[in-house]
Amino acid sequence: MLNEENKNQIAIFKALADPVRLEIIKYLKEAKEEVTCGEVGKATNISKTSGSYHFKLLQSAGLINARKDAREKYVSLNKSTFDEYITNFYENI
Amino acid sequence: MLNEENKNQIAIFKALADPVRLEIIKYLKEAKEEVTCGEVGKATNISKTSGSYHFKLLQSAGLINARKDAREKYVSLNKSTFDEYITNFYENI
DNA sequence: CGAATAGTTCAAAATATTTTGAACTATTTC
């Protein structure tokens, strides 16, 4: 049976196991600083609605940081989650 | 758009994004040497049929090595795939 | 104020993944 930590792990792998979200992540890595959801959405060609769904999922997996400023939402990668759950995955299994 | 390498990456994350397969992987990591599908299936409590499905998927993602010897199939982790696609994921994005 | 912009929410439809059981192949044991 799987514990709490394993559930996070699975949520994270699920979040990464999708072409749309992988493109978002690539874009955010290149961007280096926080950018708006709209900017990412335009660059990766996804609808507002679909973007909203994917950003939410990435956020709830802890892979991105998000901050709402008035009309806009700024997002950036949360590197510590990548370090802890992906880079160190094998050794921590 | 995503290239060939990205498709492998997604197949690998998909393979890891499942509780049954994560249990199989844990078992295989502990085992240290190759074991039969039957042994893993008993230990993790999955049906033959379901096991067959999951082992095939792990194999096609390159996460396990498999070798059939007469009636039995021996499986073990393919560490190089973990190293290349998981441990080094962030830096390679 | 009214229109435009950025993003969210909801429910339905479309797709993809997983589980199941029955029937099957191949090998081993009695």
Added chain:
DNA sequence: GAAATAGTTCAAAATATTTTGAACTATTCG
């Protein structure tokens, strides 16, 4: 050779994920 064992294949059913469009909230601009 018959029965048991290890695993595979197939199609159907069950579940889970993703996309879509319409309606919505909140903010900004003229």
